[in-house]
Amino acid sequence: QLQLQESGPGLVKPSETLSLTCTVSGGPISSSSYYWGWIRQPPGKGLEWIGSIYYSGSTYYNPSLKSRVTISVDTSKNQFSLKLSSVTAADTAVYYCARQRDVNLDFDYWGQGTLVTVSS
Amino acid sequence: QSALTQPASVSGSPGQSITISCTGTSSDVGGYNYVSWYQQHPGKAPKLMIYEVSNRPSGVSYRFSGSKSGNTASLTISGLQAEDEADYYCSSFTSTSSWVFGGGTKLTVL
Numbered sequence: 001q002l003q004l005q006e007s008g009p010g011l012v013k014p015s016e017t018l019s020l021t022c023t024v025s026g027g028p029i030s031s032s033s034y035y036w037g038w039i040r041q042p043p044g045k046g047l048e049w050i051g052s053i054y055y056s057g058s059t060y061y062n063p064s065l066k067s068r069v070t071i072s073v074d075t076s077k078n079q080f081s082l083k084l085s086s087v088t089a090a091d092t093a094v095y096y097c098a099r100q101r102d103v104n105l106d107f108d109y110w111g112q113g114t115l116v117t118v119s120s
Numbered sequence: 121q122s123a124l125t126q127p128a129s130v131s132g133s134p135g136q137s138i139t140i141s142c143t144g145t146s147s148d149v150g151g152y153n154y155v156s157w158y159q160q161h162p163g164k165a166p167k168l169m170i171y172e173v174s175n176r177p178s179g180v181s182y183r184f185s186g187s188k189s190g191n192t193a194s195l196t197i198s199g200l201q202a203e204d205e206a207d208y209y210c211s212s213f214t215s216t217s218s219w220v221f222g223g224g225t226k227l228t229v230l
Contacts, residue, residue, distance in 0.1 A: 039221075046209065046224040047158075047224070049218065049219040049221060060218055062218060063216070063218070096165060096166070100219075104172050106156035106168055107166070112164075
């Protein structure tokens with residue numbers, strides 16, 4: 001059974017960079033046919049897609065966040081990561097990592113999510 | 121990219137059927153059959169309920185079904201049960217090789 005687990009600081013100061021890692025177990029992250037994505041959900045609000053990375057290394061970002069986002073993969077650790085720079089209070093959210101099937105273009109496996117608060 | 125439009129809330133009694141709409145544009149919902157639906161209970165991660173407009177993943181109840189007409193996709197839940205009470209989100213692939221979610225719909229089972 002595939003499992004995804006987010007990890008990283010729960011508190012980030014304004015203007016700094018938010019860094020999260022998603023560890024994948026139960027299957028190799030380098031498998032063809034999958035994207036690996038990040039989605040966030042501000043408290044009490046809806047889901048927002050942040051970006052995705054394909055197994056080939058190609059990246060795709062939400063246009064509204066593109067200038068601040070970097071997603072990368074570390075196949076040796078079976079992990080992928082998110083960096084979001086110049087954060088503000090508006091970036092406070094639960095951050096989820098998820099697997100996306102490239103044939104169906106959906107999000108079929110999700111991590112449990114991790115709350116990141118931006119505050120001084 | 122703008123979020124897909126969903127009603128903020130819907131409700132129904134046990135045993136009834138409800139439908140949640142998801143309206144986009146020809147650049148997302150109307151242009152691709154890559155619409156998916158997610159169920160989210162409070163404090164939990166979203167769960168895939170429908171993919172490619174109308175397909176159910178293994179393990180998802182037959183009571184959940186999806187359809188699409190033009191720029192609007194729909195999720196129908198028949199035979200409402202108490203455990204169906206949750207937030208529901210639609211998502212679509214877009215013409216800019218990105219994904220967009222709907223604003224979410226809170227389903228209340230009366």
